[in-house]
Amino acid sequence: MIAHVDMDCFFCACEVKHNPEFAGKPVIVGSTGSRGVVSTANYEARQFNVFSATPISIARHRCPDGIFLPVDYGLYSQESKRVMGILEDIADDMQQVSVDEAYLDISRFIKTFNSLEDAAQAIKDRIYERTKLTCSIGISHSKVAAKIASDYRKPGGITIVRDMKEFLAPLPIGKIPGIGKVSKQRYQSLGILTIGDLAKKDRFWVIDNLGKAGVHFQDLAWGIDHSHLERRTTKSHSREHTLQQDTADTDGLLKVLISLAERVHKDTQQSFRVISIKIRYNDFTTITRDRSLSAPIRSLPLLTETARALFLENYEQKPVRLIGVKVSNLCREVQSTLDSFR
Ligand code: TTP
Ligand code: MG
Numbered sequence: 001m002i003a004h005v006d007m008d009c010f011f012c013a014c015e016v017k018h019n020p021e022f023a024g025k026p027v028i029v030g031s032t033g034s035r036g037v038v039s040t041a042n043y044e045a046r047q048f049n050v051f052s053a054t055p056i057s058i059a060r061h062r063c064p065d066g067i068f069l070p071v072d073y074g075l076y077s078q079e080s081k082r083v084m085g086i087l088e089d090i091a092d093d094m095q096q097v098s099v100d101e102a103y104l105d106i107s108r109f110i111k112t113f114n115s116l117e118d119a120a121q122a123i124k125d126r127i128y129e130r131t132k133l134t135c136s137i138g139i140s141h142s143k144v145a146a147k148i149a150s151d152y153r154k155p156g157g158i159t160i161v162r163d164m165k166e167f168l169a170p171l172p173i174g175k176i177p178g179i180g181k182v183s184k185q186r187y188q189s190l191g192i193l194t195i196g197d198l199a200k201k202d203r204f205w206v207i208d209n210l211g212k213a214g215v216h217f218q219d220l221a222w223g224i225d226h227s228h229l230e231r232r233t234t235k236s237h238s239r240e241h242t243l244q245q246d247t248a249d250t251d252g253l254l255k256v257l258i259s260l261a262e263r264v265h266k267d268t269q270q271s272f273r274v275i276s277i278k279i280r281y282n283d284f285t286t287i288t289r290d291r292s293l294s295a296p297i298r299s300l301p302l303l304t305e306t307a308r309a310l311f312l313e314n315y316e317q318k319p320v321r322l323i324g325v326k327v328s329n330l331c332r333e334v335q336s337t338l339d340s341f342r
Pocket of ligand 1: 010011053
């Protein structure tokens, strides 16, 4: 079972949380210059027809009394980390897809609740209690349906999709993630206005007229979702070694570090995103240092090189008692299960 959690008007919600005097007023976050665009507007501002990507000059015209704020990524990233940490505790596996949204495998989490609605409410409550931020949640056996569902009753809504085909049928074709403005116009020109219209089309007609992407979208319209959840099983792999004698011999320490990295690499069958090292000096002061990779990868040369660089950058030339290497933020692509539902 998959939940898609999406925070409500995220940038604005963070701003209002830290400036309570903005509550209830239209708030617009974006580049403040006249040529910029709106990053997001809160629901009060959306009533004035101000949305993400609206030019700021137009937004000022439509909502002259709005509170216009510059983008403060530091603040949003701090709040995002808090939210994702809460979700990580809840989910068996989790895939964060942007600063304010994530897919959660909640197959195990839901077992302690009487209904999916109760489980979703518990997720919302936990986020609100700890961050004072609200979100919307969609739950389904498919990622796509969960994503569309989280948007269905925004803000603050919960939508459970038990029958994906039935849920999608009346929705406009543009609701399918991946159908942008141009594709939407093409589908509409072919008489496909809703997802249900696509479901009804003959498969061979779809192949001829809409190609591979069309076939994929028709599968979704039929309730079939082939997408994957990036799954983490173990949280990290690490190896440490207490030296037989304390030593400040850099080359010797590097040799031990590399062999630890090789063993960690053997231990993990997954890609990793974060590499850490640990150094404990003979006075028992301990430092850990880590580095995040731009993408998850399972590469021994990258692991050894990064561990080596981290060590050389941080080693203080004092006698060392213990060193260690760790990889974390592991992930592996697995097929999301479509059964065990209903
Ligand atoms: P969204 O989740 O798309 O939007 P939102 O959280 O502001 O509003 P809601 O989910 O309630 O509809 O995007 C998350 C954040 O990403 C958003 O707060 C600001 C940023 N963003 C941009 O900077 N530019 C954009 O075009 C969009 C869509 C979002
Ligand atoms: Mg959002």
